[in-house]
Amino acid sequence: MTRPLRVAVVGLGWAGSVHTRVLRSLEGVTLVAVADIDPARRAAFDGVPAVSSLEELLELELDYCVVATPTAEHEPMGLALAEAGVPALIEKPLGASLPAAMRLVKAFEDAGLIAAVGHTERRNPAVRELGLRLRAGEFGAVYQVVTRRHSPFPGRVRDVGVVTDIAIHDVDLTMWLTGSQITSVAGNVRCLEGRAHEDLAIAAMRLSGGEIANLQVSRISPYKERMVAVHTAQGWVTADALTRTLTHYAHGEPTVSAPGKVTSYEVPGAEPYQSQHEAFRDALLGLPNDIVTLREGAAAVAATEAILSAAHTGACVTPTDHLLTRR
Ligand SMILES: NC(=O)c1ccc[n+]([C@@H]2O[C@H](COP(=O)([O-])OP(=O)(O)OC[C@H]3O[C@@H](n4cnc5c(N)ncnc54)[C@H](O)[C@@H]3O)[C@@H](O)[C@H]2O)c1
Incomplete structure (x- = not known):
């Protein structure tokens, strides 16, 4: 043994x-x-x-x-x-x-x-199930990823802002769920008065597979939210990381935009x-x-830096693309 x-x-x-x-x-x-x-x-x-x-x-x-x-x-x-x-x-x-x-x-x-x-955050049971089912092709092509992550102020984190500390989860999830890299970022941040780092942020992104994505984060919220929603060829699929619930809003017939069957279930699993x-x-x-992998971790850092740069310059920023090349 x-x-x-x-x-x-x-x-x-x-x-x-x-x-x-x-x-x-x-x-x-x-x-x-x-x-x-x-x-x-x-x-x-x-x-x-x-x-x-x-x-x-x-x-x-x-x-x-x-x-x-x-x-x-x-x-x-x-x-x-x-x-x-x-x-x-x-x-x-x-x-x-x-x-x-x-x-x-x-x-x-x-x-x-x-x-x-x-x-x-990839290991939350509902988010993980969403990722595994997406990557197995169960919902067809991914069009769009939307994430919302809001929390009360965590007291202990003072050295970095909400983009570096919290939005990094969402850029990592977005790349993992789509299997694509973030190629372009527009963003805005807001700092509460007297604070050294940003407390709220939004970003709109494009990915290498043609997917589009947007995220919202804040750390001054009176309530907690951890939502990942993916628009696919088979409708919307959402993972609520707090309730560990996966919900599929299927397209109806005969038009794709008609509401179809809604399937929702709690996903059991080990703690992340x-x-x-x-x-x-x-x-x-x-x-x-x-x-x-560390390369995936570095890609997430590149994306958060791009959000901050986009917010400060008002320009659309390309996260550095040398990460796309594996040795
Ligand atoms: N994966 C997640 O969801 C998640 C959640 C929370 C924090 N984090 C990450 O974990 C890290 C720590 O965050 P935290 O909230 O636990 O911070 P913290 O401030 O509560 O704890 C950090 C600890 O490191 C110790 N420390 C500092 N410098 C040291 C050194 N040179 N040698 C030995 N000990 C040292 C401090 O005394 C402190 O006890 C951060 O990078 C944070 O982003 C990740």
């Missing part, structure tokens, strides 16, 4: 706490240690050794490491892991900028190491972080898996 994989987590904030909770009971994996620079965070953690730096974790012969530090720290942490030969699951956004994200892509590709980005770690474990074991 294969021995359990030795994993550690660096960063014990909101995301790190979810990773550690899942890893403590994940089959085939042993959580060997955690790290955080904040002594209070370490003190609040029990069950496995808690150290203060990634360097200390690197002495523990890890099979992989989770990076759940603030975004600016992803690059130095990831580069250190790649240099030490340790596969990594890095939280989204992959990097604080596209060059930072691409340096991580290069470091892990050059080292021949498995690495992934924590785009957990668990499913993410199962996929990463399977990747390390050489089993079939659907981890989110």
